[in-house]
Amino acid sequence: MTDLNKYMLAIKHHEKAELRRLAEAMQGWPNKDAFECDDSWCVGSIHDGELYPVLEIQTQRYDQFEPAESMARFYAAANPASVLALLDEIQRLAGQVEALQSVPDSYQSGFNTKCLACGQHHAGLSGLPCPNMMPAAGGTANG
Numbered sequence: 001m002t003d004l005n006k007y008m009l010a011i012k013h014h015e016k017a018e019l020r021r022l023a024e025a026m027q028g029w030p031n032k033d034a035f036e037c038d039d040s041w042c043v044g045s046i047h048d049g050e051l052y053p054v055l056e057i058q059t060q061r062y063d064q065f066e067p068a069e070s071m072a073r074f075y076a077a078a079n080p081a082s083v084l085a086l087l088d089e090i091q092r093l094a095g096q097v098e099a100l101q102s103v104p105d106s107y108q109s110g111f112n113t114k115c116l117a118c119g120q121h122h123a124g125l126s127g128l129p130c131p132n133m134m135p136a137a138g139g140t141a142n143g
């Protein structure tokens with residue numbers, strides 16, 4: 001299994017479907033910008049210079065003001081449009097992997113490294129002479 005497959009399986013299909021459904025349900029609520037608001041950081045939108053907060057990060061409640069900005073910026077970056085774009089990219093890449101894995105004897109499907117001469121596997125020696133079939137020692141150039 002390739003590393004890419006592991007990542008694709010990390011988020012199960014039904015979880016991706018649920019994430020897509022939730023992201024699509026969020027349409028119309030702008031939450032793509034992060035900005036300072038009152039004594040904290042907020043997520044929302046900035047339109048014509050006006051701030052429209054829809055989510056306030058309240059880490060200061062726990063005497064932790066420092067993480068508020070990075071949290072707000074992350075939540076703003078992980079907005080529905082970004083999530084939908086990532087899900088679309090995952091779907092596109094999964095299709096590419098599936099297509100590549102259907103090609104026999106390719107990197108993605110696993111090379112067939114079985115040697116026709118000795119029956120062992122010699123990874124990376126495709127097209128080269130079998131290393132187990134070296135000329136016998138002791139022969140002379142003069143016959």
Ligand SMILES: [Zn+2]
Nearest residue numbers: 115117118130
């Ligand atoms: Zn061989």
